[in-house]
Amino acid sequence: MNTRVIKLDPLNIDIQKLSVAAEALKLGKIVAFPTETVYGLGANALNSAAVEQIFKAKGRPSDNPLIVHIADKDKVKELTESIPEKAAVLMDKLWPGPLTLVMKKSSVIPQIITAGLETVAVRMPEHPVARELIRLAGIPVAAPSANVSGKPSTTTAQHVLDDLDGKIEMVVDAGSSRVGLESTVLDVTVEPPVLLRPGGVTPGQIEKYIGPIDIDKTILGKINSENIPKSPGMKYTHYSPKAHVVIVKGEDLKKQTEKILELADSNKKEGKKVGVCATLQTQEAYRGYETISVGDRNKPETIAASLFSILREFDDRGVDIILAESVDDHEVGLAIMNRMVKAAGYDIVYA
Numbered sequence: 220m221n222t223r224v225i226k227l228d229p230l231n232i233d234i235q236k237l238s239v240a241a242e243a244l245k246l247g248k249i250v251a252f253p254t255e256t257v258y259g260l261g262a263n264a265l266n267s268a269a270v271e272q273i274f275k276a277k278g279r280p281s282d283n284p285l286i287v288h289i290a291d292k293d294k295v296k297e298l299t300e301s302i303p304e305k306a307a308v309l310m311d312k313l314w315p316g317p318l319t320l321v322m323k324k325s326s327v328i329p330q331i332i333t334a335g336l337e338t339v340a341v342r343m344p345e346h347p348v349a350r351e352l353i354r355l356a357g358i359p360v361a362a363p364s365a366n367v368s369g370k371p372s373t374t375t376a377q378h379v380l381d382d383l384d385g386k387i388e389m390v391v392d393a394g395s396s397r398v399g400l401e402s403t404v405l406d407v408t409v410e411p412p413v414l415l416r417p418g419g420v421t422p423g424q425i426e427k428y429i430g431p432i433d434i435d436k437t438i439l440g441k442i443n444s445e446n447i448p449k450s451p452g453m454k455y456t457h458y459s460p461k462a463h464v465v466i467v468k469g470e471d472l473k474k475q476t477e478k479i480l481e482l483a484d485s486n487k488k489e490g491k492k493v494g495v496c497a498t499l500q501t502q503e504a505y506r507g508y509e510t511i512s513v514g515d516r517n518k519p520e521t522i523a524a525s526l527f528s529i530l531r532e533f534d535d536r537g538v539d540i541i542l543a544e545s546v547d548d549h550e551v552g553l554a555i556m557n558r559m560v561k562a563a564g565y566d567i568v569y570a
C-alpha cells in the first residue's frame with residue numbers, strides 16, 4: 220500500500236482535501252490525523268473490520284482498548300449508557316481538549332473497541348483538523364496514537380511515516396502537535412473518579428471543577444501483582460526508544476547534573492555512545508556528550524511538547540544510552556515523569 224500524505228494548513232483548512240480523508244474513513248480505511256496531543260490512527264469506531272486494521276498496523280495487543288473520538292458533545296449520549304454528573308461538568312468545562320472520559324458503554328460500541336470491557340473511553344479533541352475530519356466523516360472515530368506499539372507516540376506526520384509508511388491508507392499532515400503527550404484518561408464510573416493516565420489536562424484543572432480525584436498507583440510506581448493498572452494500556456512497555464533510558468532523580472538539580480556526568484563518563488569508558496536529555500537550564504553542563512534540551516524547567520509544557528520527538532531524535536543519532544534529568548512530578552510534570560519512567564522501564568538512579 221502506498222501511504223498518501225495530505226498536507227493542510229490548520230488555520231485555513233482546505234475542506235476538499237480533508238474530505239478525501241473523511242471518505243477513506245467512511246469506506247473503512249485507516250487514516251492518521253493530527254490532534255492537539257499526538258497524531259492518531261483513526262478508523263470508523265462502529266466498523267469492527269476497520270478497527271481491526273488499526274491493531275494490525277500498530278502491532279497492538281488486542282486486550283488494549285481504544286479511545287473513541289467525537290466532534291460533537293451530543294454524540295456521547297449514543298455511545299454511553301449514562302453520563303455521570305461529574306462527567307457532564309468536565310465535558311462542559313474542558314471539552315474540546317486533551318481529556319478522555321471512561322464511561323459505561325452503550326450497545327452500539329463493538330467489542331473490539333473496548334477489549335471486552337463494559338466501559339468506553341471518549342474524547343472530543345480540540346485540534347481543528349481532527350474535529351473537522353470527524354465531522355465530515357459523520358462517524359465516531361476510534362484512534363490510538365499513530366505509532367508502532369511500544370514506541371514513543373508520534374507528534375508529526377513524519378514520525379507517523381517513519382513508523383507506519385506503507386501500512387496505512389493516508390496521513391493528514393497539519394504540523395506538530397501542540398501538547399506533545401497523550402490525553403488525560405479519567406474513569407468517571409467510580410466515586411471519586413480515578414486518574415488512569417496523566418496527560419494534557421492536569422489533576423488540578425480537573426479538581427477545580429469536580430473536587431478530589433484518586434490517582435492510580437501505577438502511574439509512577441512499578442507494576443506488580445499488587446499494583447495492576449486499571450487502564451489496560453498502561454501495563455505495556457511504552458514510549459521506548461531503541462536506546463536504554465536511565466532517569467536520574469534528586470531534589471537538587473546540581474546533584475542530578477553531577478550524577479549524570481558521572482554516569483556519562485563511566486558509560487563512555489565502556490565504549491557506549493551517550494545521549495543526555497537535559498533542560499535549558501543545564502544543557503551547557505554536558506559538553507562532550509550528545510546533549511539535547513527537552514525544554515525550559517520553568518515552562519514544563521515545553522518539555523511535554525518535545526519529549527517524544529527528542530526520544531526519537533536520540534535514536535536517529537544512534538546513541539546507546541540516554542541519561543535523562545527528571546522534573547517535579549506534579550501537574551504537567553506528572554504526565555512527563557509517567558512517560559519517562561515507562562520509557563526507562565523504571566530504571567531510576569537517585570542522585
Ligand code: TXA
Pocket residue numbers: 254256257258259260283284285286317319321333336338339340342344362363364365400401402403404415416449450451452453
Ligand atoms: O491523546 C490521546 O488520547 C491520543 C490521541 C490520538 O487522541 N490517543 C491515545 O490512544 O493515546 P492510545 O490508544 O494510545 O491510548 C489509550 C489509552 C490506553 O492506555 C487504554 O488502555 C486506555 O486509554 N483506555 C481505552 N479505553 C479504556 C477503557 N474503557 N477503560 C480504561 N482505559 C481505557
Ligand code: MG
Pocket residue numbers: 363364372
Ligand atoms: Mg498509545
